[in-house]
Amino acid sequence: MSNQVRSPRLEIEYCTRCRWLPRATWMAQELLTTFEAELGEVALVPGTGGVFEVRLDGAPVWSRKSDAAFTDAADLKRLIRDRIAPERSLGHSDHRN
Structure with a gap:
């Protein structure tokens, strides 16, 4: 097993006191499923103080602090896609309501 960081590295920092681990793991699963060929690794980072950052x-x-609310998976997928695979279609996730 290598200690070398694979790129791109996605981090999801979540508040342990708020019990946001299930939300963080669900989001990690959604992003890994969508970007399995593009992401090098996904890390879940425990934090406190109401943090939930990607x-x-x-x-x-x-x-969550700067955007004042939680985002949905489709919006987050678009943000990630725009940075790591801008030419890629996300199918139904590309359509905004």
Whole structure:
């Protein structure tokens, strides 16, 4: 097993006190299923203080604090896709309501 970080690395930092681990694991599953060939790894990062943030190679993609609410999986998939595979279609996730 290698200690080398695979790129791109997606991090989902979640608040343990808020019990957001299930939300973080669900989001990780959604993103890994969609971007299985494009993502190098996905890490779940325990945090506190109401944090729920998604970062790609350390750069912020989405934050509950700055966006003031949770996003849905389709929106997050579009944000990730725009950074790692902009030419790729997401099918029904590309259509906004």
